[in-house]
Amino acid sequence: MFNIRSTFISSFTIFLGLILSQSAFAEWNALNMTEGVTDISREVFGLHMFIFWIVVAIGVLVFGVMFYSMYAHTKKKNPEPASFHENTKLEILWTVIPFVILISMAVPATNTLQKMYADEEGDINIQVVGYQWKWEYKYLEDGVNFFSNLTTDQDEIYNQTPKGEHYLLEVDEPVVIPTGKRIRFLITANDVIHSWWVPDFAIKQDAIPGFINTAWTIVDEPGIYRGQCTELCGKNHGFMPVVVRAVTPEDYDLWVAEKKQAAFELAQLTEKDWTMEELVAKGEGVYQMNCVACHQVNGAGIPGIFPALAGSDIVLNNKPRNVEILMEGVQGAAMQSFANQLSEVDMAAVITYTRRAWGNDAKGDGEIVVPKEIVEYKENKIKI
Numbered sequence: 425m426f427n428i429r430s431t432f433i434s435s436f437t438i439f440l441g442l443i444l445s446q447s448a449f450a451e452w453n454a455l456n457m458t459e460g461v462t463d464i465s466r467e468v469f470g471l472h473m474f475i476f477w478i479v480v481a482i483g484v485l486v487f488g489v490m491f492y493s494m495y496a497h498t499k500k501k502n503p504e505p506a507s508f509h510e511n512t513k514l515e516i517l518w519t520v521i522p523f524v525i526l527i528s529m530a531v532p533a534t535n536t537l538q539k540m541y542a543d544e545e546g547d548i549n550i551q552v553v554g555y556q557w558k559w560e561y562k563y564l565e566d567g568v569n570f571f572s573n574l575t576t577d578q579d580e581i582y583n584q585t586p587k588g589e590h591y592l593l594e595v596d597e598p599v600v601i602p603t604g605k606r607i608r609f610l611i612t613a614n615d616v617i618h619s620w621w622v623p624d625f626a627i628k629q630d631a632i633p634g635f636i637n638t639a640w641t642i643v644d645e646p647g648i649y650r651g652q653c654t655e656l657c658g659k660n661h662g663f664m665p666v667v668v669r670a671v672t673p674e675d676y677d678l679w680v681a682e683k684k685q686a687a688f689e690l691a692q693l694t695e696k697d698w699t700m701e702e703l704v705a706k707g708e709g710v711y712q713m714n715c716v717a718c719h720q721v722n723g724a725g726i727p728g729i730f731p732a733l734a735g736s737d738i739v740l741n742n743k744p745r746n747v748e749i750l751m752e753g754v755q756g757a758a759m760q761s762f763a764n765q766l767s768e769v770d771m772a773a774v775i776t777y778t779r780r781a782w783g784n785d786a787k788g789d790g791e792i793v794v795p796k797e798i799v800e801y802k803e804n805k806i807k808i
């Protein structure tokens with residue numbers, strides 16, 4: 425039979441055992457907020473601990489008085505209870521003391537908040553745009569621009585292989601920032617509300633379509649810092665991590681130069697004569713990174729939500745519409761425009777891949793799309 429007393433005693437013993445065991449102490453720390461790596465994040469952590477200890481003291485005091493009274497003034501020991509009302513001194517005291525405690529917490533908290541929200545021009549200004557379900561970064565001064573996609577293998581996600589060390593916290597292109605410089609993030613979104621969160625920097629800022637929220641940081645130590653989208657934004661909300669790589673200013677300049685060179689080389693690649701095999705091989709990777717979340721690895725989609733690409737009439741027989749859908753997206757549907765997300769080469773490759781994979785090559789016209797056609801599509805659109 426259920427017995428409150430023995431249940432209470434056994435759970436209390438388990439609890440005691442937990443806090444007293446050595447390993448629990450190490451895990452205790454993992455329960456706490458992280459201290460982070462910036463001045464602001466350390467300040468936030470300090471505040472958190474300061475307020476935590478105030479709360480502990482209040483808890484001990486209040487519960488102490490309560491348990492003491494329950495013990496010392498039982499009906500048996502004290503059959504005639506004391507009766508006191510309207511003790512003015514006591515009432516003033518229990519108004520003033522909480523007031524003083526609140527003020528002593530509010531003043532330092534406001535100070536820190538003011539620093540966090542001090543919105544100044546940064547040495548480097550980066551626009552951060554949330555998409556379902558990835559982040560785009562635009563370096564306003566350096567002209568570098570890219571999307572950052574999850575790279576965790578689908579097999580890890582579906583428990584086919586063991587999970588890696590940075591499971592769901594790894595991307596193809598981290599945001600790179602120089603150490604020791606003030607970085608200002610201008611955060612917004614393209615579709616729904618997301619939130620850009622990097623605990624190590626104590627930054628957690630909503631990304632709202634049509635608004636720009638700002639946040640800033642100065643990171644002292646080179647390193648890789650990881651975060652996540654922290655506003656429920658749809659099916660793959662848990663699959664759009666944030667990865668920041670802080671490097672020395674010299675390495676940052678090198679990185680910017682490399683990015684510019686790579687963009688130049690990519691433009692050159694559109695001129696090359698691509699074979700179908702090359703495009704299919706490249707397209708498979710692009711598909712894994714950008715399309716599987718909705719259309720699935722086997723191209724079967726999710727009935728009623730995301731259409732199948734295997735056997736799709738557009739993919740089989742309607743090349744112009746197939747290109748258009750990828751370039752323009754579908755208004756009001758989750759199918760977004762990939763025109764700015766994929767290079768001309770990747771765009772041609774992924775379309776070619778979907779037209780050849782899953783038996784589509786046998787069922788449809790099997791035509792391929794080469795990068796030049798995407799360039800032409802863009803040029804014609806500009807002329808109109």
Ligand SMILES: [Cu+2]
Pocket residue numbers: 554555557617618619653654655656657661664
């Ligand atoms: Cu999101």
